[in-house]
Amino acid sequence: MMKHSVLFTALLLAGTLATKAQTFNFSFDGRDKNATKITAADVYSDEKGYGYDFQDIVAEAKKLQTDTYKLSEGLFYFSVAVPDGNYKVTVTVGSKKKKGSTTVRAESRRLYVYDAETKKGEFKTFSFVVNKRNTTINLPDGKKDVVKIKPREKTALLWDDKLTIEINGDAPTCSQIKIEPADVPTIYLCGNSTVVDQDKEPWTSWGQMFTNWLTDEVAVANYAESGLCASSFYAQNRLKKIVSLAKPGDYVMIEFGHNDQKEKSAGAGAFYNFAYYLKVYVDQIREKGATPIFVTPTQRRRFEDGKIVETHGQYPDAMRFVAKDLGVQLIELHDMTRTLLETLGVEDSKRTLVHYPVGTFPNQGKQFEDNTHWNPYGAFEISKMIVCGLKEMNSPLVKFLRPDYKDYNPAQPDDWKTFHWNCGPFIDVVKPDGN
Numbered sequence: 001m002m003k004h005s006v007l008f009t010a011l012l013l014a015g016t017l018a019t020k021a022q023t024f025n026f027s028f029d030g031r032d033k034n035a036t037k038i039t040a041a042d043v044y045s046d047e048k049g050y051g052y053d054f055q056d057i058v059a060e061a062k063k064l065q066t067d068t069y070k071l072s073e074g075l076f077y078f079s080v081a082v083p084d085g086n087y088k089v090t091v092t093v094g095s096k097k098k099k100g101s102t103t104v105r106a107e108s109r110r111l112y113v114y115d116a117e118t119k120k121g122e123f124k125t126f127s128f129v130v131n132k133r134n135t136t137i138n139l140p141d142g143k144k145d146v147v148k149i150k151p152r153e154k155t156a157l158l159w160d161d162k163l164t165i166e167i168n169g170d171a172p173t174c175s176q177i178k179i180e181p182a183d184v185p186t187i188y189l190c191g192n193s194t195v196v197d198q199d200k201e202p203w204t205s206w207g208q209m210f211t212n213w214l215t216d217e218v219a220v221a222n223y224a225e226s227g228l229c230a231s232s233f234y235a236q237n238r239l240k241k242i243v244s245l246a247k248p249g250d251y252v253m254i255e256f257g258h259n260d261q262k263e264k265s266a267g268a269g270a271f272y273n274f275a276y277y278l279k280v281y282v283d284q285i286r287e288k289g290a291t292p293i294f295v296t297p298t299q300r301r302r303f304e305d306g307k308i309v310e311t312h313g314q315y316p317d318a319m320r321f322v323a324k325d326l327g328v329q330l331i332e333l334h335d336m337t338r339t340l341l342e343t344l345g346v347e348d349s350k351r352t353l354v355h356y357p358v359g360t361f362p363n364q365g366k367q368f369e370d371n372t373h374w375n376p377y378g379a380f381e382i383s384k385m386i387v388c389g390l391k392e393m394n395s396p397l398v399k400f401l402r403p404d405y406k407d408y409n410p411a412q413p414d415d416w417k418t419f420h421w422n423c424g425p426f427i428d429v430v431k432p433d434g435n
Helices: 015-019 054-064 151-155 206-213 232-236 238-245 268-289 317-326 332-351 376-392 396-400
Strands: 008-014 022-027 035-036 050-053 074-082 085-094 100-106 110-116 125-134 136-138 145-146 161-173 176-181 186-190 218-224 251-254 290-296 328-333 351-356 370-373
Touching: 008 332, 050 328, 054 074, 085 110, 085 161, 100 125, 110 125, 110 151, 110 161, 110 206, 125 161, 151 317, 186 238, 206 218, 206 376, 232 238, 232 268, 251 268, 268 317, 290 317, 317 328, 328 376, 332 351, 332 376, 370 376, 376 396
Parallel strands: 125 218, 186 218, 186 251, 251 290, 290 328
Antiparallel strands: 008 022, 008 035, 022 176, 050 074, 074 161, 085 125, 085 176, 100 110, 100 161, 136 145, 351 370
8 A cells, every 4th residue: 555645636727627627737746735645544435536547456466576577666657537538648757766777558558657766856747648448338329339349348547437647667656646627639549459558567559659649739539449340330230339529630540450360251351351441431420521541460470581471462452442432541550560670680570569478467377479569669669650651641630649759660669779668567377368
């Protein structure tokens, strides 16, 4: 249990927003004397609607620490019950008593603040927008429907009724957190296990790293899920939920292909069922005034004579064909990930994926040798490729890039030896759905 106290105040917004959401301001060091003080014993409950969260999971994970899997001593989660929507979160890190190194993530490991260093007595403030959602779909006729989520998603931090902030890092410090509704454009993500917000270590995807490069003037809403293809994503009402919310100025990024090629039913195929659903996505997104962007699938790690073997058949070409035919902009992630893997080579390319010896993580009884699913370093690199693609197409989204973003070349990747990642307490030794 943290020894510091938390101060809390809730201010209702004026006008119509008052019935939808509140502004919350939490002070973790007592500097805001006008706030309402609560003790560290005040943990999250549905009745209270705010508080420290997942303390039992953190405590149990700390009992399982190994030489290779360690949790920060100051790691904690804080949740607030809020309606569906986008929320500007302002976090002040730092401490009067000690220096800090703080990483801030939200919901299922979406990265927003990466290794923020503060000296003793120094404070830094960061703002970003977090999308919070549940499964309810509000239809134009007043009726409701639901997103048909998978069983594993019911225990994840993706589709619940609260916004969860994770304070992590080598020496995490948190002085203040403010949460307020944000009326900003939204970038919706459609895809599979290479895109989804993976909530358990060591599996990671580019969708949850992409948030790190954006300002507080745009939100990312990641609707991707492991094992899905274009048709099953649609059948689960995920696109229906997106379309119910989308508005002019929003964007929808679509990456499929990994699982679509496994479809065997009548009409399956890259230029048949797959291409048909891509057109359905484009038509429905454009009808709401939003802008679709295609993303070709990430490569699998399969080498022959030092070169990547193409394993996606006609699916990348089908996406390119539909993009050209319908005038949809396209990010060539397929080509950029090939460059990354071939640059690193047969052995070092394993450093981008879930390749770990037995016992690296608690209860890991066999070696991880996954050539599809990315680890934090790989996902971090791929998220930069998404930015590269946006810049190459001169997308209006470029205006939302943080000023400290540095241009990236997949032929000159960051050094995996110096990449740093603070693990969270949620772990899974079973690979995600999909291949």
